[in-house]
Amino acid sequence: MKSSTTILTSFAIALSFGSAAFAQEYTKGQIQKVDAAQKKLTIKHGELKNLEMPAMTMVFVVADEAMLEKVKEGQAIEFIADRVNGRITVTEIKK
Template identity: 35%
Template sequence: MKHWLTAAVSTALFATLAPTAWAQDALPHADAEVRRVDTRANTVTLRHGDIKNLDMPPMTMVFQVKDPAWLQHIKAGDKVRFTADKVGGNYTVMSLEPQPPAN
């Protein structure tokens, strides 16, 4: 009984956590240049390449950010790699990695 209960709890926990983790990992990355950072509105304007999961061609647009602290580490002109998704009707940056400057 104890082994069965442990397996059931582990399976339930995995089923609860895994879809969120998979969804984050499944988002394709895109490259972009930061055009503007607005810490008051928690937004970043990016000139980006294709965002495949959103069927979005290259363009410049404003995104919400999942974590406003990210905005403290970027500035206009920086190159970044990011993922985005539509959250609550808003296009939102879900992950953000500053890229090293080109030599």
């Protein structure tokens, strides 16, 4: 019984370290354009490490249409982007 407890504890610790490796970092950016009709944001951003992209200005789709109501042109944001269904998508925004 003791060995199974040790194995389960080791497994739980390994999982906690593994999930930390998948945590994504927020990237700083500035909203250049909000296109509500197309559900897109144009963002001038820093390096997107998880996508291996340098700093640039580009158009993103948003994962949730409600994000469009929370931002305006010229606003500084921090965001997370990822590939969703083959499209580079903003998945989280914090002001």
